[in-house]
Amino acid sequence: MTTVRWDGLIWDVDGTIALTEREGHLPACNAAFAAMDLPIRWSWEEFQGLLGVPGNELRMKRALEALDHPPDHPEEVAGQLARLKKKLYLERFLSCTSLRPGIRDLIREARERGLRQAIVTTSDEEQIHALLSLHLPEEKGWFSPVFGKRAGRKTAPDSPLYRRCLAEWGCAGNRVLAIEDSEVGLRAACEAGIPTVVTYNDYTSGHDFRGASWVTSSLARVSLDRLAQEVPEA
Structure with missing residues (x-):
């Protein structure tokens, strides 16, 4: 076992920790x-x-605007749809999602070896905590901070949530490792100066992952030592 050169791991959630989209x-x-009796049904390919x-919510707004007879106030209807969708996801569909292989083992190893762990995602905080309670009940308290939709914007060009996480930890970007799927x-992690491992899935396969430190289809049987071998030193 070698000395781990990172101080912490920053995790995305949907598609990275668990397969949630399909x-x-x-x-x-x-x-x-x-x-809501709307004539819209997305296929997997459309999604x-x-x-x-x-x-x-923005996806729904655009779908409403594309209807032959769109509602008078698509933003308002999209907001209603988004709230209903969240309720249905939590009550009916979250239980259909699955933890990705190798994730629990890597989270536990990071904990045992003294690495901090955080979550930076675009997901709603209630959905994040519900997913962690379902799939990682013993490990859910190990993540700090947990930044989701209500915390602000994650995406590039300025990647504020990644930068805020680094500031809370008092770490330079090259001292942590981000794990993403898209x-x-x-791009959000790289813009914050954070080396990033991409573990893609059937939702994100085929994306442009140039700039990633390592790209893999799975973290099954991947240890921190293996990550250290695959990720070039910054």
Whole structure:
């Protein structure tokens, strides 16, 4: 076992810690459309194409505006849809999501070896804590800070949530490692000067991951020592 050169790990949630899009967020969106009698049903392929649009509320607003007979106030309806979708996700579809292989082991190893761990994500805080309670009940208290949607904006160009996490820890970017699953998340971490491992999934496969320190389809059986071998020193 070698000395780990990072002081902490910063985790994304949806798609990184757990697979949530196909079995969780997509059916929750479609259930919300159906509950409000709207003629919109997203296929998996359509949903994949929406990844570049930040947040389901904006995606829903654009879908409403594209209808042959859009509502008079699409922003208001999109807000109602987003709130209903969140409720349905938490009550009906979160239990259908799954923890990605290797994640629990890596989180536990980081804890045992004295690394800090944080969460920086675009997800809603209530959804973050519900997911952690479901999939990582013993480990959920190990993450600090936990920054989600209400904490501010994560994305590039200035990546404020990543920078805020570094400030709270008192760390330079090259002293931590971010773990992401998407091009958008990768850009946010890189803009904050943080080396980033990308563990892609079937939602983000094919993205442009140039600039990542290491790209892999899975963290199963990946230890901190393996990460140290794969990630070039900054």
